[in-house]
Amino acid sequence: MEDTLKQALPQSTWSEPGCAAFDFRGDVRTNPTLDMLNAMAHASLSDGVATSDPTTHELEAYLAKLTSHPAALFVLSGTMGNLVALRSLLTQPPYGILCDSRAHILASEAGGAFAFTGAIPRPVEPANGVYLTLEDIIPHIVLPDSATVHMCPTRVISLENPLRGMIMPLSETCRICDFAHEHGVLVHLDGARLWEVVSAGAGSLEEYCSLFDTVTMCFSKGLGASAGAIVVGGEAVIRHARWIRQSIGGSIRQPGPLSAAALVAVKKTFGAGLLKPTHEIAQEIATFWEGCGGTLKHPTQTNMVWLDFTGLSFGLRQMIDEASRRGIFISRDRLIVHYQICSEAVSTLKQLMADLTSGEEPGK
Ligand SMILES: Cc1ncc(COP(=O)(O)O)c(C=O)c1O
Structure with a gap:
């Protein structure tokens, strides 16, 4: 039936996560399937x-x-x-x-x-x-x-x-x-x-x-x-x-x-266990951010990463603007990983973190 629907609705917004795959603003951004x-x-x-x-x-x-x-x-x-x-x-x-x-x-x-x-x-x-x-x-x-x-x-x-x-x-x-x-x-x-x-x-x-x-x-x-x-x-x-x-x-x-x-x-x-991998990605992002010299406002225990910009030479606004230029969406100091986020979005986010923090001393 899913295949029949795919054929019947080739251009449908239901077929793919679309923009949700690049959206760290919230898990409410997930698309119904x-x-x-x-x-x-x-x-x-x-x-x-x-x-x-x-x-x-x-x-x-x-x-x-x-x-x-x-x-x-x-x-x-x-x-x-x-x-x-x-x-x-x-x-x-x-x-x-x-x-x-x-x-x-x-x-x-x-x-x-x-x-x-x-x-x-x-x-x-x-x-x-x-x-x-x-x-x-x-x-x-x-x-x-x-x-x-x-x-x-x-x-x-x-x-x-x-x-x-x-x-x-x-x-x-x-x-x-x-x-x-x-x-x-x-x-x-x-x-x-x-x-x-x-x-x-x-x-x-x-x-x-x-x-x-x-x-x-x-x-x-x-x-x-x-x-x-x-x-x-x-x-x-x-x-x-x-x-x-x-x-x-x-x-x-x-x-x-x-x-x-x-x-x-x-x-x-x-039921099919799609949430646990999002926790692992959130942890990977949190660890990467810390490795770049950033700190966290709260520990990452599930799918959220809370960025702290204290001591960095750039702030949230700059990060939001640069993220949008690179095709990923963030809106605040909280990043949420959901199961429709794609690996390209994660790589883009990490590269963005690396670029913004380059020149910062790790752990500062
Ligand atoms: C902890 C918590 N409770 C309740 C709600 C409210 O849910 P809804 O947006 O469906 O009204 C939210 C929404 O994000 C939430 O994060």
Whole structure:
């Protein structure tokens, strides 16, 4: 079928990664594939608002099983997933959400989760600069059984993994979730890229996800689908999440084609092991950058390389402009490697680094 599609659509934008092969701006730049298009063409086209669409049901059941949760809900984006999950976990105010001070829900979701819940954010900085530990959290958490009524009780801890491409180890995740649950606090995971954590060998989807009350995971980042995310959790919380999704206009009339593409993304990108090699390329780029005299803002543990220009004679702007002249795309100090990046793009990037840093003293 893929061959038939290739013949039918020789010039199609679905046939090749195209510009995505040279794009380090984000794993969201991955192109959906012909395989996905094929699955979309065979998806059910039932209504997903009033009833359960079969392909979407298949996706939800598959993800619930993979993560060891009783239920799952397809949503349009990671932002929607976090909002719907957090709104469904929080019931009676006053309530606060404790999260990493760099968390996506705090910094990059237009405040949605807080605006729609009225929750007070309690940002916490990780002492190790990589991931939150229980020791970071304890001084900032306001336990629901606290004697004082002055501070807002923490009803949910929202963790993010990976965060800026860095991994929260399973052991620390366990400690935090166990502590929270012992004290009647719920735990959400923004696992938009949890696939990367698992591909890095830090733990299985089941091991991580089963620790949380709700988890959001995205199909549209490194996995390559054009849209969609899943929220997994218990039956009651997911039933409630269905209402919340409807209340923000997130129910979809024919979700089947999007769900079908998402199933291919999970099975063929994540399932077939296409993410791990991107970590190796990211590490190769990070090591090369350091060898040229650059430093890194954060360690490279998955598919992200964070460039630090301190002490170099050129800055980010110059690098972006020169990259664009050479036909590769970067937009900030964060480079993301995804599975559609080609070897020519990696060589061009390394040559660019070498040329810009030539004359710099290595390790300076
Ligand atoms: C950690 C994290 N969570 C959530 C999101 C939101 O996903 P979306 O862009 O699908 O709304 C992103 C997006 O990049 C993200 O990086």
